[in-house]
Amino acid sequence: MRRHALLLLPALLLASLACQAPALAQMQAAPEAATGRSVRSLGTAQRYMAAAANPLAASAGREILRAGGSAVDAAIAVQLVLNLVEPQSSGIGGGAFLVHWDEAARKVTTLDGRETAPAAAKPDRFMKDGKPMPFREAVVGGRSVGVPGTLKLLEEAHRRWGKLPFADLVAPALKLAEEGFPVSPRLNGLLAREKDLPKNALAAAYFYEPDGKPRAVGTILKNPAFAATLRAIAAKGADAFYKGPIAEDIVATVTGHPSNPGDIALADLAAYRVEEREPVCGAYRVWRLCGMGPPSSGAVAIQQMLGILEGQDLRRMGPGAEAAHWFSEAGRLAFADRNLYLADPGFLSVPVTGLIDRDYIRSRALLVNPERSMGRAKAGDPPNKRAGLLAPSDGIEHGTSHISIVDAAGNAVAMTTTIEDGFGSRLMTKGGFLLNNELTDFNFAPEEDGKPVANRVEPGKRPRSSMAPTLVFDAFGRLYAVVGSPGGSQIIGYVAKSLVALLDWRMDPQQAVDFGNFGSRNGPTELEKGTEAEAWKAALEAKGHEVRLLEMTSGTQAIVKTPEGFLGGADGRREGVAIGD
Known part of the structure; x- marks a missing residue:
């Protein structure tokens, strides 16, 4: 019976999106949401709830909960949809922290999926002529990209607390990537103000019209490249991201930047580990x-x-x-x-x-x-x-989002997820997702007043958040x-x-x-x-x-x-x- 329900998830999602039409209409009627407050009604529910930064993402989480999924299952679906509809803020090219409440065990667990510095990183990474680099100069390009942790975090959380098959949790985002979703006012406004993203050819082709204008509000945006990435993840799990063609493309994208290359290697991706921390x-x-x-x-x-x-x-x-x-x-x-x-x-x-x-x-x-x-x-x-x-x-972490979820069994997830600056490093991969600029969360100067800085760049280190x-x-x-x-x-x-x-x-x-x-x-x-x-x-x-x-x-x-x-x-x-x- 449950499997039958899972097979219906894509159809249920489309039906749910139709129900979300008023919320979507409100988004499109209120472009001021990019810089000010718009009116929201208090959400109410009796059995479970999902709160996220976009109605399509929250709706995907609710559908997973309706199908009997756990709070972690819903968070995975929400995150993957956010990668599409709110790409400036988070995604599989970034990192996240997850705080989980297990109602039955009465236990809080915290998982660290923060990005790490590559093995080749040195403390003077962001120094130039003896001085810290200008922030924008450091951000744009491969130099700022840390080894992504989000997908490993999602997989580890699913291993511990997931109920539904991982492939079913990918389904809502896969559906939207293939069939498209409307560009929101916030995304359109941020694209219009962005100066560096259009310089990346893949990002320009995806987010902008041929004349350089951002995709208009309501434009149906499809992402077949991300759909292919999601199909690989659904079939092989996180290994599809950290090894093989997707990993090779991440390395090529980072190291191949013409003016500001980075140094992530395949070994860095293969070695990434999620850390359980003491709450x-x-x-x-x-x-x-x-x-x-x-x-x-x-x-x-x-x-x-x-x-x-x-x-x-x-x-x-x-x-x-x-x-x-x-x-x-x-x-x-x-x-x-x-x-x-x-x-x-x-x-x-x-x-x-x-x-x-x-x-x-x-x-x-x-x-x-x-x-x-x-x-x-x-x-x-x-x-x-x-x-x-x-x-x-x-x-900085301006490119960040938060997900709050409670499931029918009383389990809860609080997950904050980021690609650091808006649109991260402004590098888009052939897999249809943006890469973070998380390494600029390290201190640029490795010493101050002759003393080493605790938050300086070091190989394998996670920047403070x-x-x-x-x-x-x-x-x-x-x-x-x-x-x-x-x-x-x-x-x-x-x-x-x-x-x-x-x-x-x-x-x-x-x-x-x-x-x-x-x-x-x-x-x-x-x-x-x-x-x-x-x-x-x-x-x-x-x-x-x-x-x-x-x-x-x-x-x-x-x-x-x-x-x-x-x-x-x-x-x-x-x-x-x-x-x-």
């Missing part, structure tokens, strides 16, 4: 939060911020300048520690337990003056630290929320804001993700233009904050579990939806 878990009031540890800095920084905020009555304060002051000061302190101590744990001892130690965080909270901004925070002295290294790189896929549990250990966001180093603030909005301000998940973004990365206090947060500028400046008004395009996906079912929020700054049955 970073900590308390916030009555809640327990679990997330991804190093090489991601997300969970550590968020738990530091919330630990500092825990001593304040944020519910009484409500959203406003007073809360934004405390939130920004907490961000300064967390980023000061993040920038010094966090990097790939395979290459240095990272004092995670010290950084999230409750007494240490309380000592940091005492540094906050309720009436005056500290300006710039200094790193603290956590227990178990290792001295002598610096890690000052911020990371800010991605923060997060699970929230209530006082009884029951899953309560699944949250995460794209946004580079601003991810930390975006997720922390959403958690405060959910847990302290009692917003529903749609209100929480849509609420104006704000915070500090140990520099100016940043407030999102055109939102509620902009009104706090004068009050914060009166407390000594240097305030900048910015476009802060988060893409947060949040699911909250209630006694009646699920509530879902998809960030109105992008095109996503939260849907289920």
